Amino acid sequence: MKRIHILIAFSVLVFGVACTPENEVPQNPNIIYVLADDLGYGDIGAFNEQSKIKTPNIDKMAAEGIMFTDAHTSSSVCTPTRYGLLTGRYNWRTRLKEGVLTGKSKALIPNSRTTVASLLQAHGYYTAFFGKWHLGLDWALKNTDDNKGDGWDPADFDNIDFSKPVKNSPNTLGFDYAYGHPASLDMAPYVYVENEMVTQVPDSMSENTGKYSWWRKGPTSDDFVHDDVTPNFFRRSIQFINERSKEDSPFFLYLALPSPHTPILPTAEWQDKSGLNPYGDFVMMIDNYMGELEKAVKDAGIENNTLIIFTSDNGCAPAAKTDELEEKGHYPSSIFRGYKADIYEGGHRVPFVVKWPDKIKAGRVSDETICLTDFMATCAEIVGYSLSDNEGEDSFSLVPVFEDVKRNKPLREGTVHHSVNGCFAIRKGDWKLIMCPGSGGWSFPRPGNKAVIDSLPKYQLYNLKTDPGETENLQATTAPKVEELRSLLIKYINEGRSTPGIPQKNDSIDFEWKQIDFVNR
Known part of the structure; x- marks a missing residue:
């Protein structure tokens, strides 16, 4: 009799816990x-x-x-x-x-x-x-x-x-x-x-x-x-x-x-x-x-x-x-x-x-x-x-x-940007490398303005922490950073992904991926 009472009490307890809102998924x-x-x-x-x-x-x-x-x-x-x-x-x-x-x-x-x-x-x-x-x-x-x-x-x-x-x-x-x-x-x-x-x-x-x-x-x-x-x-x-x-x-x-x-x-x-x-x-x-x-x-x-x-x-x-x-x-x-x-x-x-x-x-x-x-x-x-x-x-x-989880590194290693005419840029931390001489879009200097574009460096490198307005191109004085970001962009392109995982194929390639100097695009 005592054993039956114990089983009943246990069943009620389990049933009650299982049905409480706090335990619902x-x-x-x-x-x-x-x-x-x-x-x-x-x-x-x-x-x-x-x-x-x-x-x-x-x-x-x-x-x-x-x-x-x-x-x-x-x-x-x-x-x-x-x-x-x-x-x-x-x-x-x-x-x-x-x-x-x-x-x-x-x-x-x-x-x-x-x-x-x-x-x-x-x-x-x-x-x-x-x-x-x-x-x-x-x-x-x-x-x-x-x-x-x-x-x-x-x-x-x-x-x-x-x-x-x-x-x-x-x-x-x-x-x-x-x-x-x-x-x-x-x-x-x-x-x-x-x-x-x-x-x-x-x-x-x-x-x-x-x-x-x-x-x-x-x-x-x-x-x-x-x-x-x-x-x-x-x-x-x-x-x-x-x-x-x-x-x-x-x-x-x-x-x-x-x-x-x-x-x-x-x-x-x-x-x-x-x-x-x-x-x-x-x-x-x-x-x-x-x-x-x-x-x-x-x-x-x-x-x-x-x-x-x-x-x-x-x-x-x-x-x-x-x-x-x-x-x-x-x-x-x-x-x-x-x-x-x-x-x-x-x-x-x-x-x-x-x-x-x-x-x-x-x-x-x-x-x-x-x-x-x-x-x-x-x-x-x-x-x-x-x-x-x-x-x-x-x-x-x-x-x-x-969820405000504390982390010791950013979510993204790098982020790729793209303009209307196909110009690439890559961002990592405070640094942004642009793979074309001008805006790649509709602002000055426009890609179609050949006289101006030809007079500019083919890359643009900016430190967005100190220069959020992208006014000072540092590509000539910070060559290692240019190469670091350029290599990362090539990696993301060739591997078909920027997340960790098995490399994937891009759907189509209409230009040589390894030639990343899209000056004329």
Whole structure:
């Protein structure tokens, strides 16, 4: 009898312990990644005390989480950055060696490659994409023998059958639901694609040639209103949060904004609010919507275990009329040199804010050098997945930084940067080596300015700790550092990865990798 009582007591104790909330396996966090388009490091008040643009909601998010002051996109233009974000791999390992895709370009990411979305989907997440895709879609053709044109001319779309499904879309890369437009908001075709179908077949052409709000001529659907595209994506994202917060499984929301990229279209209530120009108004509008999105998360009761990231795909574009902004005392790149497309810091150093109340203490600031490619390894660690050697080859997990783990070395040994014309740079510690004489982009000295370029040293070496504005080229007096960084870049290229692991093959090589002196690129 005594033995039976003991067994019963033991069973009750075990059962009780097993059922207590403290012993339940914590649910993986919801993940929301908001990627702005052409937003400068200096456009957000938390990153630039001298900013003339008011961004109270993003500033508040930074105060409630962690802000990274040394975050970089893998490229200084949008398509390659988006590739790196979703795959954890540098774009120049693919066929995309320079420039961007168009609205007609074929899909860049093969279905065989793991993406952040497919990884999370395999671990029980419901995954959704809203926004600007810009990674290529395989359109149905009326005549398969006639696929001329690269998407810059309106006639290039005459052979596309918009009534049929697209292939190799976000849905085939891990997104359960996808709603967005093919490329930038100034690139045709101007249509929404929802789960591989165009929502309305375009039956007209639109074009705008305004100072700020221009877009190229191209086929346009009746339901595609340029002014409403950004608000539309936010509305749908907030609705998605409200609906999915009621479900048991976690969700991943990738909100890829088409703004504040051209066309610069602040809605009526935000026009003239910044006192600068329409670009400043547009940034303020985005900040307001970020406040609404965060409020939706809080009202849904999921704030504590929701990881929210806000960043940009590259630096501010000259199309924002940066000269006007600077005249009024606002510097979109803050203290850094250059703008979108450039190899200089202003081209690829971006604001990066992370909020996750359950894991990240409020009010933290990190000067860790990170890259948007790091999202893949971060998600993998969150769900307890070990990346294979052919997954996330250039991705390092940010979880140790989130958890404030003490380390005796940085996360990244080195970080590779890339400009619009294919110019390389590599960063290690305080040092940055640029493998071309000028900006590699649209700022002076431009690659096309042969007279100026030919007069410059073929390399640029800067110490960003003492010279964050990249004004003093030290390549002539610091030759050992030049060779050290050059050798590291060659290693990363030849081994097909910058993370530890078995060397991988790059997808394509259109120039001799060992000849790394890309002076003429």
